[in-house]
Amino acid sequence: MIIWKRRLRRAGQIFQKLMPPPLLAVLICAGLAGYLIFVPPINGLADNGDYYRAMYSNGIYKLLGTDYNYFGYVTQKFGLMKYFNEYHSVNFSSQPLFVKLAIGLNKLFYSRSVFDIRFMGVVNYGLYLGGIYMLTDALTYPAKRFRNYVIAGLVVLVFGDASFTLYFNSFFAEPQMLGLTLYSFSSILLLARQRYQRRWPLILIYLVSTLLLIANKSQNAPLALSFVVVTLGLLFLPNFKAQRPYLFVGMAVVLITGGLTYKLIGKEFVDINSYQTFSHGVLTQTDDPSKALAEGGVDEQYALMQNQDYYAKQFATIQASGPYVKKNLLTKLGFAWVVKYYATHLKQFGRLLDLAAADVMITQVKAVGDYTKASGAPPGKQVTFFTLYSQVAGAFFPQKFAFNCLLAMALLMTYAVGFYNDLKNHEFEGILRFFLVAGYLTIFIFVPVISIIGDGDADLAKHLFMVPVSIDLIFLLFISDVLNHRLWHAYRQGADAS
Known part of the structure; x- marks a missing residue:
């Protein structure tokens, strides 16, 4: 032994x-x-x-x-x-x-x-x-x-x-x-x-x-x-x-x-981030986005852009990269505006942080496929x-x-x-x-x-x-x-x- x-x-x-x-x-x-x-x-x-x-x-x-x-x-x-x-x-x-x-x-x-x-x-x-x-x-x-x-x-x-x-x-x-x-x-x-x-x-x-x-x-x-x-x-x-x-x-x-x-x-990158901060942040986790926009000095019609991507996969309510959106919306959405908005909507900001916390350990990108088309896998x-x-x-x-x-x-x-x-x-x-x-x-x-x-x-x-x-x-x-x-x-x- x-x-x-x-x-x-x-x-x-x-x-x-x-x-x-x-x-x-x-x-x-x-x-x-x-x-x-x-x-x-x-x-x-x-x-x-x-x-x-x-x-x-x-x-x-x-x-x-x-x-x-x-x-x-x-x-x-x-x-x-x-x-x-x-x-x-x-x-x-x-x-x-x-x-x-x-x-x-x-x-x-x-x-x-x-x-x-x-x-x-x-x-x-x-x-x-x-x-x-x-x-x-x-x-x-x-x-x-x-x-x-x-x-x-x-x-x-x-x-x-x-x-x-x-x-x-x-x-x-x-x-x-x-x-x-x-x-x-x-x-x-x-x-x-x-x-x-x-x-x-x-x-x-x-x-x-x-x-x-x-x-x-x-x-x-x-x-x-x-x-x-x-x-x-x-x-x-x-x-x-x-x-x-x-x-x-x-x-x-x-x-x-x-x-x-x-x-x-780059300016284009700033516009993309500003737009998605608005459509995927300011307009989400809230019961009445129109009211919140009016309080922030933004036209209520933009509430229709909720959860819309800058580069939309399908039909979009309005072209995000178009001159109308850039002139009437993106010029108003500076860093200070966003911080001020969340500072006056802490409950909504808390919900968004919990949403982020829920995704913290989900490291696999779910939005795209992982296989080539030649593999025969579904898209x-x-x-x-x-x-x-x-x-x-x-x-x-x-x-x-x-x-x-x-x-x-x-x-x-x-x-x-x-x-x-x-x-x-x-x-x-x-x-x-x-x-x-x-x-x-x-x-x-x-x-x-x-x-x-x-x-x-x-x-x-x-x-x-x-x-x-x-x-x-x-x-x-x-x-x-x-x-x-x-x-x-x-x-x-x-x-x-x-």
């Missing part, structure tokens, strides 16, 4: 050496995501009308002579412009960096005239797998027990979910947001856990990934404030006094990037392969915004204990971890508020994308801290011996 125990222990040590938890998590996620996005018939997300923002400005267009499908089916092949491109980006964004990389790979390995969406998948796939490795390493280091394979399994369960990886074969910004968030979160956690002797590479990874994340999408501009909170924790690093001025410069750049991302939003069909976590979380996560606030307070207070203990003991792991959690909790709470004010309840699964990502990361951090006995203080040698 003793001999068998020794053999099992030896086999376990060899397995740990050959297949550490981060590598195992990456390999499993690589298999799951690779099967969806690369194996024919491929899966991804169909165009909901937003692809043009990333396509035309980067020289990609719908292939002539093909039946381009909106909403129902994933389109695999696109055309590449050969000559002058007259289209310009509608927003200030870092997304073109990733799209141009995909185009470069496509031209190198496939075609100079036809673009295969799988090359966009390759770029997103590579970014994602690096983030998975860093995250699993950060959550498990330096403990050497088999419980870390449980943590690796949870990483796979949460971030290997198809609701995240389906984005890879698309022109949406969300897959880059996921990968960049994994890098940003993990680099701070690796710093807190003193994974490497040199700090500057991790600090550089954190700042670069954070800046690219904020600039990736116009709706990410307010995230600059959340990441300033995260960055404050770096001021507590020991022997870091000489580098603090550079850190303040980095914080200023983060804020400037957020400001530029917001300031340089709009959704993938169910490896969606257990998103389905369970979407079904059972409490659907009240008040609960989210209470959960955030509980988590903040929990990590405040570690902050206090490590501050008292001149450690810094709990301090960095506290600011990391605090920053991501602001995303969890305030992004729904910003989304409702900025776009109503339209496309909530996409607009709230950073909310489930943030709370999932905190959830994984909490579980790993409990399993490795470091929730209340910095990691201590021998803590993993039990």
